[in-house]
Amino acid sequence: xxxxxxxxxxxLGGAAALAGAMIAPGVFLYDYAQAKAPGEPASGKVRWxxxxxxxxxxSGCNDCVVACNTEHxxxxxxxxxxxxxxxxxxxxxxxxxxxxxxxxxxxxCAEPPCVDVCPTGASFKREDGIVLVDRHTxxxxxxxxxxxxxxxRSFVHEPTTGQKPDVPRGKGCVESCxxxxxxxxxxxxxxxxxxxxxxxxxxxxFGDLNDPQSEISRRIASVATTQLRADLRTDNGVRYRxx
Amino acid sequence: xxxxxFPRGSLRPALAAALxxxxxxxxxxxxxxxxSLDPARAGPCVEDPKLMRRSHMDFxxxxxxxxxxxxxxxxxxxxxxxVDCHANAKDGRVLGSDGHFCQGCHSYAAVKLDCFDCxxxxxxxxQTASAVPGAxx
Ligand code: SF4
Numbered sequence: 001x002x003x004x005x006x007x008x009x010x011x012l013g014g015a016a017a018l019a020g021a022m023i024a025p026g027v028f029l030y031d032y033a034q035a036k037a038p039g040e041p042a043s044g045k046v047r048w049x050x051x052x053x054x055x056x057x058x059s060g061c062n063d064c065v066v067a068c069n070t071e072h073x074x075x076x077x078x079x080x081x082x083x084x085x086x087x088x089x090x091x092x093x094x095x096x097x098x099x100x101x102x103x104x105x106x107x108x109c110a111e112p113p114c115v116d117v118c119p120t121g122a123s124f125k126r127e128d129g130i131v132l133v134d135r136h137t138x139x140x141x142x143x144x145x146x147x148x149x150x151x152x153r154s155f156v157h158e159p160t161t162g163q164k165p166d167v168p169r170g171k172g173c174v175e176s177c178x179x180x181x182x183x184x185x186x187x188x189x190x191x192x193x194x195x196x197x198x199x200x201x202x203x204x205x206f207g208d209l210n211d212p213q214s215e216i217s218r219r220i221a222s223v224a225t226t227q228l229r230a231d232l233r234t235d236n237g238v239r240y241r242x243x
Numbered sequence: 244x245x246x247x248x249f250p251r252g253s254l255r256p257a258l259a260a261a262l263x264x265x266x267x268x269x270x271x272x273x274x275x276x277x278x279s280l281d282p283a284r285a286g287p288c289v290e291d292p293k294l295m296r297r298s299h300m301d302f303x304x305x306x307x308x309x310x311x312x313x314x315x316x317x318x319x320x321x322x323x324x325x326v327d328c329h330a331n332a333k334d335g336r337v338l339g340s341d342g343h344f345c346q347g348c349h350s351y352a353a354v355k356l357d358c359f360d361c362x363x364x365x366x367x368x369x370q371t372a373s374a375v376p377g378a379x380x
Contacts (some may be wrong), residue, residue, distance in 0.1 A: 042314030126314055134311050135361060163363045165323045170361030185316045 036185070047110075047129040048179055049209040049237035050193070051216050051225060052102050056203035057196075059101040062088055064204065067195030068105075071180060073164040083154035083169075085177045086192055091243075100243065103192065103204065106131055106152040106177035107228060108237035114144035114153065123174075129209075129237050130181050135173040144174055149229050152176045179206075209237065278351035281331045281344050288328075289319055296348075299325070303358075322362050330366035338364045 036043060068086045069076060077084045086105040092098070112131045114123045122137035123144045133144075133153075145153045153176040160170050166182035169175055180190035193204045207216030219225075226243050227236040288295055290302070302320035309315040317324070326337050329344035337345040338359055345364070349356040 036314075038317060039315060041309075124312065126312070128314070132311070136307060136311070160361070163361065165326070165363040165365070165367045168361040168363065173361075181314065182316070185314050 042126045042128040044127040047209045051205040051219055052240045053203045054100045054102045054240060054242035056201050057101045058201055059090060063195040063199045064103045064192035067191040071191035072167045073162050081157050083156060107150050108179060110235035113147040117143045117147040130179045132178055133174050138173040140172045142174060149232055278347045280347045281342060284328050322358060327366045335366045336364050
């Protein structure tokens, strides 16, 4: 590497250093088998998804929500109109009294209704299945919020402050769970998954649904899981166990 | 301009040329002084500074689509990268006064700057730690 390239690389944020150790000039060793190399586009060979195990999710625990807010610089939601990228839902079967607790966020559908209805193309699905809003193009019409069966999207009503460098957000756009795309692109894991594991619950599993060897695929192949509102045939990337 | 005091059409060509030259010279003086901005933190820019001054918005616009839509990270021309390198050594920001890099030049050039309505105007922590204050521009 010539000195100019080296300096540029340092300038460009040290992401290469984060994602993998260089074992010889130009040869990198990645910690995560699925992680793409820096500078590579997202690949359609991968489909990112999550498995929420409601039998492990603890009622009253809010750690995933707090972690999401911290990661993305979201103020704590106090009003119905405040942004919520992930929320805890508590269900109770009235007859048996059986209670279930689970986080609900953007389900990263393979056939996302929000993408179908968006008049500007701002709502889109990446090659690797992550559904996002391109805020540069979003006009804030909120059609996608109407179309989403999971109430997963929020509109930003107020001017924003304290944005994170990796998570730009501003008034007048719609936003939702990005599956922590800025971390996933660098070989990381969504913050809610990490927080849940740190709290000792390990109720959320993240991984590549297309890779039969991934932990998430093996789990889905061995235990009964469901997609929310599977009748809509949106083919969600987020699945639930124990509903 | 200095034309105001003259009745229309009364300027002789020579006088007009002289006035014009004077105006250009004065303008060039003010331009040469330029905005006085925070120095970059380390190393050369990702492109030639002359090219950046003229075309940074095009580079950013091109690479933002690569990053947002195709997931290409790190982009060569990333706004967060600009901020990391050009942030003020004290407060780590590119906005705040006419000495701050982005604000200073945009107010000098009278061009509205709305990137930071959504994007963070503060350098990322790791970058602040490894910054080389006063490094060559
Ligand atoms: S609010 Fe934005 S992303 Fe949603 S449908 Fe309208 S333009 Fe598309």
